[in-house]
């Protein structure tokens with residue numbers, strides 16, 4: 209679904225924020241891009257939606273090269289929800305906010321009302337349609353931002369630090385919503401995060417350090433590389449460190465290891 213080849217980007221023409229990054233993402237996957245502050249995660253997400261242009265390398269989305277000429281078609285396939293829900297709330301009310309992108313597409317009024325209703329239900333915000341942003345919690349604003357992106361009906365959704373402003377309960381709710389969008393609505397999901405617990409939920413991880421891709425694999429494969437993660441300023445959650453230690457012990461019952469892993473992925 210996404211093919212990134214030798215991708216580099218520099219903001220000032222000298223230091224590279226992203227260096228020769230190459231990876232593929234399969235249709236229907238949920239991939240987390242992990243990395244410390246300044247590792248290049250947001251730069252990568254901006255490149256993927258064509259907000260900035262690579263200095264070098266290429267991006268293909270669903271078989272189409274991301275170029276200036278194709279930008280309109282690419283934007284029909286890939287959408288993004290940014291970190292701070294306050295900064296992206298553009299409507300006077302929830303209803304207007306979800307409608308924003310649809311209005312730009314000049315969708316007929318009846319169809320627009322149906323879509324607003326459908327996507328508000330999908331994110332569990334149907335009872336809040338006439339509320340104003342200041343009447344919502346951070347998690348609710350994030351849900352509205354997600355509904356606005358979903359209403360554009362793109363196959364791929366990028367969520368840039370979608371849970372960083374939320375408390376544990378708000379985070380759990382958004383994780384559930386992401387899982388539902390991925391598993392039931394078959395969206396290809398890219399979550400950008402520096403939270404390893406959150407990243408555990410996804411199918412695959414891509415780890416960036418100083419603009420370079422240093423690890424790629426399933427959470428199990430990546431979290432085994434504890435030293436590399438530590439040197440990239442990414443600290444494993446306690447239960448995953450325990451899991452790693454236990455895995456080293458050959459005598460330990462395999463089922464205990466699996467139970468620990470399952471426990472972690474569900475909490």
Ligand SMILES: Nc1ncnc2c1ncn2[C@@H]1O[C@H](COP(=O)(O)OP(=O)(O)OP(=O)(O)O)[C@@H](O)[C@H]1O
Nearest residue numbers: 219220225243244245246247248249250251252402
């Ligand atoms: N608009 C900009 N102008 C100049 N340099 C920038 C700009 N945005 C980011 N950078 C630099 O590019 C590098 C990568 O930044 P980026 O925002 O992609 O990292 P990040 O992994 O998303 O960080 P964070 O977790 O803090 O959001 C950093 O060195 C940063 O200082």
